[in-house]
Amino acid sequence: MSPEQWGAFSASLIFTLAAAGTPGPNNMLLTASGAQFGLWRTLPFWLGIRLGNAAMLLAIGAGLGELLELYPSLHRALQILSALYLLYLAWRIAQVRLGSASQEQAKPIGVLAAAAFQFVNPKVWATTLASVSAFSLPGPAYWPSLSWLLLAWLLSGSVMNLMWIAFGVGIRHWLNSPRRQFWFAQGMGGLTAATVLLVFW
Secondary structure, eight states: OHHHHHHHHHHHHHHHHHHHSSSHHHHHHHHHHHHOOOHHHHHHHHHHHHHHHHHHHHHHHHHHHHHHHHOOOHHHHHHHHHHHHHHHHHHHTTTOOOSSHHHOOOOOHHHHHHHHGEEEEEEHHHHHHHHHHOOOOSGGGGHHHHHHHHHHHHHHHHHHHHHHHHHHHGGGGGSSSEEEEEEEEHHHHHHHTHHHHHHHE
């Protein structure tokens, strides 16, 4: 790794730690899933996030971001789809009650669904576009710099996502009454719905 690549990688680690660690659709859903299903059953969701994020970064690096700039109507359609899907997920989260018959039949988000969700996740779009713009290097160093950026996202995203899952798992014992479960579900659903603001920011 050249000094220039090392500098870009170090800066991208700081950026990705902040981006992956702050509240957003992924982290709200991971917390809710950790509380509802526990660590092991939430891991496929985590893996799908990381795979989807990697696929998006490579797609943006290959020119997807420029395509959206070229066709504003495509970008607007993606925004509307993102907002509607986030509101649907928020509604689903708000209905969760631990230990209920519906909760027992529920399934956590799987790898493929989580990976696909990244492409309608406004925070992932914004932060991935920003990171490619800020930390990719020109010329022959372009793709090597993207591979280091991919590693930064993998490391930072993995650590931060797992921390949000652990938070959800940690508060399961606190959710020992219907009243607390209700307010937790409403709060997580409300926070997820609030991330719709990121779509049109």
